[in-house]
Every structure is written in C-alpha cells, then in structure tokens.
Amino acid sequence: MLLVHGIDNDASAFDALRERLEREGWRHVHALSLTPNDGTEELPRLARQVATEAEALRARAGVSRVDVVGFSMGALVTRYWLQMMAGRERVRRFVSISGPHAGTWLAALRRGRGVAQMRPGSRLLRALQQDPAPWGDVEVHSFWTPWDLTILPASSSHLAGAVEERTFPVLLHPWMLTDERVLDAVEEALAAPARPR
Numbered sequence: 397m398l399l400v401h402g403i404d405n406d407a408s409a410f411d412a413l414r415e416r417l418e419r420e421g422w423r424h425v426h427a428l429s430l431t432p433n434d435g436t437e438e439l440p441r442l443a444r445q446v447a448t449e450a451e452a453l454r455a456r457a458g459v460s461r462v463d464v465v466g467f468s469m470g471a472l473v474t475r476y477w478l479q480m481m482a483g484r485e486r487v488r489r490f491v492s493i494s495g496p497h498a499g500t501w502l503a504a505l506r507r508g509r510g511v512a513q514m515r516p517g518s519r520l521l522r523a524l525q526q527d528p529a530p531w532g533d534v535e536v537h538s539f540w541t542p543w544d545l546t547i548l549p550a551s552s553s554h555l556a557g558a559v560e561e562r563t564f565p566v567l568l569h570p571w572m573l574t575d576e577r578v579l580d581a582v583e584e585a586l587a588a589p590a591r592p593r
Contacts, residue, residue, distance in 0.1 A: 399427035402468025424457040435511035443477040461488040471495025484532035491537045494572050498552035537585045541566040
C-alpha cells in the first residue's frame with residue numbers, strides 16, 4: 397500500500413490512515429514524502445518519485461501490483477503516473493481523495509510549475525482528460541467533499557471512470573484524511589473483493 401500526500405504535506409499527513417491499516421492487518425503500508433512538496437516542481441517529476449517508491453514496495457511485498465491512495469496534489473501526481481508512465485500496469489486499486497482532477501482555481505494564488513499544472517485548463521490536465529482509456533485494469537475509487545475550499549470548484553475532484561465515487565460532508569480539505577467516515581470508506585474499498593469493470 398502506497399500513500400501519496402498533498403501540497404505542503406509530508407508522509408505524516410497519512411498517520412491516521414496508516415495506523416488504522418496496520419492495525420487491521422495490512423503488512424506493507426508506506427507513506428512517501430514528495431520532494432519538493434510545495435508545488436514548485438512539475439508534477440511529472442513528482443510522479444517519477446511515486447514510480448520509484450511503488451517499484452520498491454512491490455519488491456519488498458513480493459507482489460506484482462500495489463494499491464495506491466493519493467490525497468489532493470498526491471492524487472493528481474498518482475493519476476499522472478498511472479496514465480502517462482505506465483503505472484496502471486503496476487497498480488491494483490487507486491483511491492483518490494479530494495484530488496484536483498479538473499484543476500482548482502486556488503492554484504491561481506500561488507506560484508510554481510506544479511501549481512500552474514493544477515490550474516483548470518492546464519496542458520497537463522487536458523492531456524490526462526483526453527486519454528480514452530485511462531485506467532486499464534486498475535480499480536479506481538474517488539472520495540471528496542462538496543464543501544471543499546481548497547479544490548475549487550469541489551466537483552473538480554470527480555474522476556471519470558471510477559467504479560465508486562462518494563462524497564462526504566467534511567468541512568475542511570485536510571480533514572478528509574482524519575474523518576472516520578472517509579477512513580472507513582478507504583478501508584472498505586481496499587479490502588473489498590475485486591469489482592467487475
């Protein structure tokens with residue numbers, strides 16, 4: 397299990413989820429810290445870090461495919477790896493939590509190459525959206541809050557092709573990683589039998 401955090405976060409953002417999964421018996425749960433984490437670097441470079449960590453995790457766990465949970469910018473970075481760098485051949489399930497898949501207008505308030513790629517209509521987002529078969533055999537879940545004030549509009553977290561999409565009445569963007577309802581949903585998605593595509 398690989399956990400990929402959002403902008404200005406590090407691996408500790410996933411402490412609640414990681415501790416829960418380990419308590420429930422998941423043996424290989426790894427949260428990575430992206431460098432840099434502030435949106436100054438382009439998202440494809442961060443996606444290469446996800447690819448490297450996923451390969452290391454596959455080797456440690458002795459599996460052909462890993463599960464990945466991405467939050468906010470980390471969900472978009474993971475999506476780029478899946479679609480543009482053949483990551484979908486290495487992933488069983490992808491859970492996106494409040495990812496800016498159609499961009500966020502809040503990105504207009506910050507500088508950085510990665511931040512610019514998270515603005516609605518960016519070249520990177522258009523390329524991802526034009527992929528006619530983005531997921532391959534990957535089972536995709538999308539969880540988000542309609543009250544998000546970081547992903548603007550909140551509906552940008554919608555992910556076409558997800559087998560499950562759920563919204564949660566969570567007041568603040570970062571609380572999506574600590575709200576028990578969201579953690580329950582992530583655990584259920586990861587533990588459930590494979591769904592037909």
